[in-house]
């Protein structure tokens with residue numbers, strides 16, 4: 001009997017548990033519309049498959065925030081599936097199921113998982129598995145994705161990662177020769193690699209992105225780094241390789257899941273833009289773009305078939321998009337940070353838009369009322385930039401806030417309770433967006449305390465948050481990130497942070513349905 005079921009994938013340490021907020025229906029609909037295609041249907045239930053779902057936290061977020069979506073998560077690591085089922089059970093999520101199965105099994109066995117799927121998500125998986133397993137995932141998409149369905153595939157790209165291949169190989173060989181668990185052995189393997197670099201190995205310096213990765217390695221979360229580097233199939237890909245395979249599943253590339261990747265003018269100097277325009281082939285142009293921006297990661301969205309849509313209809317979808325503000329501070333002169341880098345923006349355009357988002361949703365018509373000089377394309381580009389830079393998020397068109405609100409609240413309470421036992425969930429699920437926003441321990445413990453019963457005054461809240469933090473050995477940090485020593489010094493920071501949360505509760509958190 002073959003007892004190695006791992007296909008060279010790391011299974012001796014579990015993966016991390018972050019919630020990936022843009023893997024949700026509202027965000028995918030925004031990207032589809034941005035690329036001239038219909039948003040996801042809202043007149044029926046959707047089926048959502050998370051392939052290689054890990055611990056299932058993102059899948060549970062989608063299920064809790066979107067009661068109209070049936071979520072199915074699959075992973076071959078039983079530890080992950082057990083954890084995902086535990087979270088779904090504990091939160092009382094009844095629209096998510098998790099299955100222990102390999103990519104090979106789901107490609108072959110039609111009885112595993114839903115028959116017709118609206119969205120397939122492949123996140124943190126595709127460039128870390130063998131080409132056979134990549135083929136199984138594409139075959140699964142070919143057999144199950146419905147016409148008009150979306151497939152999201154994230155993968156590392158050779159333009160920003162190729163230099164890491166021999167380094168990851170060395171790490172894997174060193175860890176394999178060590179008898180300890182991967183995360184423990186990895187720290188020493190990284191130390192050896194850095195010694196080589198510092199003592200003059202001629203392979204260094206590697207490319208700018210890879211240099212950054214090597215720098216970050218010694219401080220990286222060991223569980224994340226083990227999955228990132230130690231799989232025996234770690235191999236960054238090219239756009240062409242993935243697009244060709246997806247064509248076999250009858251899927252066409254729509255765009256990237258960041259909402260600004262298509263704004264080529266922002267990323268190409270005029271000299272490079274002319275070389276670019278002379279390239280007639282779409283795939284070659286995409287690869288050329290990846291070289292220019294030294295892209296390290298692609299998060300591509302494919303569609304099974306492209307709808308032919310009159311311009312007035314696609315304009316209508318754009319006009320329907322509503323963004324909700326996330327209360328991020330706008331500092332005039334500060335660039336917006338998005339996936340491909342930093343964007344300098346015109347304060348006169350963006351400051352009033354961010355201001356508008358503090359009290360109301362933002363639609364295309366609002367942008368054009370505030371800035372009548374912007375045409376439709378520029379106004380929509382401004383909305384995309386606001387979303388990508390974290391100032392706003394698309395509102396879920398289907399979220400029935402009462403139902404989603406109950407499930408989201410249960411998931412938030414569950415995460416806070418787990419944080420009290422030492423987990424690190426730094427997110428809050430919002431029914432308004434059908435997704436999650438980032439948070440911090442002080443905000444989460446303040447909410448936990450407030451939700452546990454009525455009648456908390458500020459002093460009681462602050463002391464109970466300090467108790468929570470102290471019990472778990474979590475250090476309060478000053479604004480510059482430096483840790484603060486004693487309880488008395490920490491109190492000043494906590495008083496301010498609790499006050500901020502109370503303000504957010506009557507502002508942004510209420511708008512997001514987090515209450």
Ligand SMILES: C[S@@+](CC[C@H](N)C(=O)[O-])C[C@H]1O[C@@H](n2cnc3c(N)ncnc32)[C@H](O)[C@@H]1O
Nearest residue numbers: 009015052053054075076077102103123124227
């Ligand atoms: C890096 S994790 C990503 C998890 C999750 N998608 C996320 O982003 O948080 C990759 C996942 O793929 C799963 N996986 C790897 N090879 C697999 C295979 N052949 N069949 C099924 N799952 C597999 C692993 O167990 C792991 O949970």
